Amino acid sequence: MLKFIVRRLLGMIPILFVVSVLIFSFVRMIPGDPARLAAGPDASYQDIQAVRAKLGLDKPMVTQYLIYVKGLLHGNLGTSLKSGRPVTKVIGSRFMATFWLTVASMAWAFVIGLFIGVLSAVKRNKWQDYAGMFSAVSGISLPAFWLGLMLIQVFSVQLGWLPTGGFASWQSLILPSLTLGSGVAAVIARFTRSSLMEVLKEDYTRTARAKGLPPNVIVWKHALRNALVPVVTMTGLQFGFLLGGSVVVETVFSWPGLGRLLIDSVAFRDYPTIQGEMLLFALEFILINLVVDVLYALLNPQIRLE
């Protein structure tokens, strides 16, 4: 198992290399002079030169890249142009808010998605299936920003039950996570259904029935365990979707997280912060993929023991 993880970690190195090159070239891909852009329209020549030096843009490309990577390895992501604080600090202060939002969203989405998926698969072609699958395709089609605004309108403005935004207490987590998780719940529901339906056709499901086991034992003990293997893989990949969705949802709910920081940084052309965030998102996504692979192995004894 340990060997497996190490092998996977080593396999990440080339991807990380390409990602770092991509993010490094990011600032250099901006049309025009990035230093001029970063310095703002009213900057004097001296200001622009100062920014250029600060961004290290006056050195040769390869040197710049090496400096960049060296900085990365020391945990130095540069300085935010907007606040003047180190990017690591800026990102760090926002990290937990997004973390909790993502975790809460995934938690309910997984439970509800799994439940709807199992129900639909078991009650195949009955009304429960149709209702479940129609809500799932609706969930995938719902614009998160619209859902968020409508939830605010109903539960905050009209009923006054929950806060409209910000991150002050667990109550303020409810509406944003509901909004962010709906799409993921829908995807999980659809995937669980198709996966479970496949497994229910398998020979070993028939064996379980031939043993005289009651249907719920067959579904929850025999079938779901096998159906979960692809579901977990897919669920892990949905974390990426959540990271992306957090940008929209955080904007709607004025959530003090990474997503809103990204939009603010884009609006302010705070390139070091954008770079840092992109790197963090890519890193998170790659790490999640690793965790998914490990989970996959844990669920599948054949891989686990080899």
Add this chain to the structure above:
Amino acid sequence: MPQSFEKPAHGSGPPTLAGAGGQAVEPSAAELPVARDGFQTELTVSSPFTEFWKKFRKQKLAMAAAAFIILLLVIALIGPSIAPYRMDQPDYNNMLAGPSLQHLCGTDEFGRDIFSRILAGTRISLWVGLSSVAVGAVIGTILGLISGYYGKWVDAMIMRISDVLLAFPGILLAIGIIAILGPGLNNVIIAVAIFGIPIFARIVRSSTLALKSTVYVEAARSLGARNRRLIWKHIFPGTASTVIVYFTMRIGTAILTAASLSFLGLGAQPPTPEWGAMLSSGRDYLTQAPHVAFFPGMAIFLTVLAFNLFGDGLRDALDPKIKG
């Protein structure tokens, strides 16, 4: 299914049973009882399209979605001319008015008719969705064919780049690209298209790999068909149904992503009647006039829903192996 079996050699002769043998060795007699016995003798040969249509027609939701998409296309073409008001016609006596018979979806902060603006916005959303997916599909399909057919380092390179692109969640990649190119609808199309490339490249590559080793491609190769001809005449048609299904299923996502970017202020800018942008400005009046945000959002929802249902239906009818 009865098959024409070998006619026994005459020398062997029928068994010497009274009344039993004679006819059986004659093929015509052997086929005759088959038909009379109610075996299914007719092989209904149908074209792939009839076959597809037979399966697709049964899916009522997908049919309804297809009808709705046709309606959307018609609106996209002639929308502004059938709209009750001009989309940019302000009415300062009638700002933020709720839905009524005069204004089906109410009016916005400038007193513009929201219904007319939604009709006008249909064209934008469909254009963004279709064009971005089309660009992504064309480039991705070509790369996937090359990658799967030629293999080796070409394949390795294309797939690694795809991995990296896919390492960013879709909308984040789009935001990154817009951060470089600057906000605007065309840049949104480019950003969404770029995200589609690795997706199409991957699925086309895997079908190509499967098709490459099939008998008919091997046969064509052994007859000396050239690589390019093999790819376009033999492999590409085999991947087409998968590409079509993904194409449809991606449109909904593309429209949604584009609307999200406009909502975030990175795409279409006011006063363009883009649905996401309309919703974004309606957000400021949410407490007094929720309808300003409600109706554009509903338009996005129904459009994306229609494309997703249509895509699901296509998938089930064309290629049931693809999973949602």
Add this chain to the structure above:
Amino acid sequence: MKKPVLEITGLQTHFFSDDEVVRAVDGVDIRIEEGQTLGLVGESGCGKSVTSLSVMGLLGDTGGKVVAGSVFFKGKDLLRLSDKEMRRLRGHEMSMIFQEPMTSLNPTLRIGEQIAEGIRLHLALDKKKARSRVLETLKAVGIPRAEGIMREYPYQLSGGMRQRVMIAMAMSCEPDLLIADEPTTALDVTIQAQILDLMRKLKEKKETAIMFITHDLGVVADMCDRVVVMYAGQVMEEADARELFANPGHPYTRGLLGSLPKLLSGQKRLGVIPGNVPVFKQVPSGCRFAGRCSYQTEKCLREVPPLLKAGDRHLARCWQTFGLAGVEAGTADKAGLQ
């Protein structure tokens, strides 16, 4: 005559898809006595597996439905039992072994648990007692180092071992009826022999009645007391095994026998029955085998033959039964069925 364990009468199982009905089992009568091994023989698609699934109530999602007939098991009509009552019998008083040992075990559960859960359910044993019972059954099916195997997962075992596990699972609650659906087809020849040997021993020891489904007449000769030959959803012939081999009463059975390789007979080519098992969408008017039969007459095409007496405890669904009996089997094979 001994008491019947299983008595199937007029069983009809049809498959319903969008716009058609396939009559997979169309009026089948089968009787199995206590301790008897009955071979159910036929080509793939003849309805033998569907018959067994109908008995076990395992048609499930296949789209098949029993539309007529009765299945009496130890005096109870299985078709009238509730799901819950059926569950109490399945895996307990009647159990089943399937064709594919490679896919019939749950890949994510340990072997021990897969056998134990049935024992706990049906015999209401606690964990510890169930465990020792599992051990006992694993040893009974000849599995070495049973203790270790209990903790292993299916993928760690070979096909033969998995089939032994399946047999252990089926026998764990000492059923009165065991249905074995081509239990050796997917195995290597040497392993096949071992598994057959094991089944023969178990059957002698436990006196379990067995319905042995196969397309392999060699296995039938080896294992079975009585044989039922099925074709296109119907019983074509039924007889004691010896009688059937000595004196086949149906052209189809002759064809099957003719396609068996015989040592020392100087035979140069194996017989082949032309064509495939037909699939019926409507009730055919004559004998179902007529289309492939070289003894066919006008009458065969017009009227469905009933099961006619063809000897002692021997029935055949053929108008020509007595005529056939007169033909020497060897020449008939060569002449009629190329």
